[in-house]
Amino acid sequence: MSATAPTNRAATAAHPRLPSAARLGADRTGIELRAFFRERDAVIFIFSYPLIMMAIFATVFSGQDQGADGYGVPFAQYFLPGMVATGVMLTSFQSLAISIAVERDDGTLKRLRATPLPALSYFYGKIGLVLLTTVVQTSLLLVLAATVYDVPMPADVSSWATFAWVFVLGTATGTVCGVAFSTLPRSGRSATAVVTPVVLVLQFVSGVFFAFFALPSWMQTVASVFPLKWMAQGMRSVFLPDDAQALEVAGTWQHGATAAVLAAWLVVSLVVGVRTFRWRRRDDG
Amino acid sequence: MDTPRRQGAPVIEGLGLRKRYGTKQAVDGLDLRVEQGEIFAVLGPNGAGKTTTVEILEGFRSRDAGEVTVLGQDPASGGRAWRSRLGVVLQDSRDQVELTVRELVHHFAGFYPAGQDPEEVIDAVGLREKGSTRARQLSGGQRRRLDVALGIVGRPELLFLDEPTTGFDPQARRSFWELVRSLRDGGTTILLTTHYLDEAAHLADRVAVVRDGRLVALDTPDALGGPQARRPVVRWTGADGSTRSERTDRPTRLVHELAASTAPDGEVPGLQVVRPSLEDVYLELVGATTEEVAR
Numbered sequence: 001m002s003a004t005a006p007t008n009r010a011a012t013a014a015h016p017r018l019p020s021a022a023r024l025g026a027d028r029t030g031i032e033l034r035a036f037f038r039e040r041d042a043v044i045f046i047f048s049y050p051l052i053m054m055a056i057f058a059t060v061f062s063g064q065d066q067g068a069d070g071y072g073v074p075f076a077q078y079f080l081p082g083m084v085a086t087g088v089m090l091t092s093f094q095s096l097a098i099s100i101a102v103e104r105d106d107g108t109l110k111r112l113r114a115t116p117l118p119a120l121s122y123f124y125g126k127i128g129l130v131l132l133t134t135v136v137q138t139s140l141l142l143v144l145a146a147t148v149y150d151v152p153m154p155a156d157v158s159s160w161a162t163f164a165w166v167f168v169l170g171t172a173t174g175t176v177c178g179v180a181f182s183t184l185p186r187s188g189r190s191a192t193a194v195v196t197p198v199v200l201v202l203q204f205v206s207g208v209f210f211a212f213f214a215l216p217s218w219m220q221t222v223a224s225v226f227p228l229k230w231m232a233q234g235m236r237s238v239f240l241p242d243d244a245q246a247l248e249v250a251g252t253w254q255h256g257a258t259a260a261v262l263a264a265w266l267v268v269s270l271v272v273g274v275r276t277f278r279w280r281r282r283d284d285g
Numbered sequence: 286m287d288t289p290r291r292q293g294a295p296v297i298e299g300l301g302l303r304k305r306y307g308t309k310q311a312v313d314g315l316d317l318r319v320e321q322g323e324i325f326a327v328l329g330p331n332g333a334g335k336t337t338t339v340e341i342l343e344g345f346r347s348r349d350a351g352e353v354t355v356l357g358q359d360p361a362s363g364g365r366a367w368r369s370r371l372g373v374v375l376q377d378s379r380d381q382v383e384l385t386v387r388e389l390v391h392h393f394a395g396f397y398p399a400g401q402d403p404e405e406v407i408d409a410v411g412l413r414e415k416g417s418t419r420a421r422q423l424s425g426g427q428r429r430r431l432d433v434a435l436g437i438v439g440r441p442e443l444l445f446l447d448e449p450t451t452g453f454d455p456q457a458r459r460s461f462w463e464l465v466r467s468l469r470d471g472g473t474t475i476l477l478t479t480h481y482l483d484e485a486a487h488l489a490d491r492v493a494v495v496r497d498g499r500l501v502a503l504d505t506p507d508a509l510g511g512p513q514a515r516r517p518v519v520r521w522t523g524a525d526g527s528t529r530s531e532r533t534d535r536p537t538r539l540v541h542e543l544a545a546s547t548a549p550d551g552e553v554p555g556l557q558v559v560r561p562s563l564e565d566v567y568l569e570l571v572g573a574t575t576e577e578v579a580r
Contacts (some may be wrong), residue, residue: 016398016399017398018365018366018369018397019395019396019398019399020395024395024396027392027395031384031388031392033382034383034384034388035381035383038384038419103380106377106379106380106381106382107375107378107379107380108380108381110345110375110377111373111375111377111380111381111435113345114343114345114368114371114375115368115393115396115397115439116366116368116369116375116397116439117396118364118365118395206578214422263355263501280345
């Protein structure tokens, strides 16, 4: 034991001010990123997953077209928007739903709650984590698609503007949904088992692995309730030629409906999340 | 907010604390007063209301009735400035395992307005060599030291330690006790809950025993239970072979009498004179038999 016994703060005369919530949010972001990239599960199943899927599917179906009624686009080009949307869902929704459930269960949240760290700073840290992982993941995905699988990148400003708002709104919605969903798993160990099936089923019915137009119409209807279908469709409007609207069920990109569904999930999850968020396990009162 | 306290003003004062869960009255009219600079231990069987009481004091739980001030404030409405004067070491100790000792202590130091130098804190808890080790790879004792480091890095005036040495080997406990004493000597008030009577005996300046949500005894470890509870017991084997025992203030006289009455050599078979340990006193106070406690 060292002789440097910590001294009482009463001994320090001045009373400096508490650090700001924003500065602590930046600190939290740094800690969140370190923890995220040290966790093998997160790196493989959340960060790398869309990159791996892109590589596998684009390689297996290289040279093939995705289309109907004589109209088609190269497989990789049709597959990319779905992967971008999936990536956003993983790095926002899946990442937070699992990590917050685990942190609630293992006592991270309670420990932080016992310190003067503002609740806002904790969430700033989560938002910072989501933003950085999503931006890096999507960038890598686009580079991979453009350089290895020759997917043409849009050259016009309006396509990138569409990309920007679908990306930002989709990420925000996924983030808030993830926070709200994190109260469902009963323990940290069950978190992955509860969250992953939701994410997987949505990928299969939302036009990510299978072309959306080829799905049975009841499945299309079910998928239309959830955000992933709309995020994927919004991303198709960015990366596919305008003619490809013909492959959509409605025959148009439906930007208005996309914005409305994503915004609705954002608002509802925000209300549910604020009302149900807990810092402690259920069995801990 | 941070008004200087009068000398002698208590760090914690609770009057008539009550908390009910469903039909169970977890805390039932508890009074508590912890003075500045002392190590105050709260003992009691599982379900006695220890944790509920401490969590009310920490501001984690609401109370149904009673008055509480902790560092001059009601914990139910304590804000960030109040929190920055507390240190809390919870029972749970399995979080944030991918981060290293140094990362965690530095990160937590940043939460406080006048945090201590994180490297000094790492030294103080004896984790210098483990600074770059992830929390996952620490032993139980090392992990608990990390928990304490995170609890004290903000220079708390009041530190809560909830069963800090559960699962320690004897040597680790000794050196942990030394650490806690050095904190007290630095001026920190410490509220300790523990299951270990020897821990309370070694560390605490005063001990409160809680049962069924009520305070049943409060004193220094040496005086707990009062002189009555400390009366020695004389045991011997009677003429019929049964074990006899008698409590007395004057054990020497009793032994003398027994010896005189035991013919022919004055040797009393199976003679023992036992002074109750803190554990014996405690068990009597909480009304449990040794078997119950051993489970």
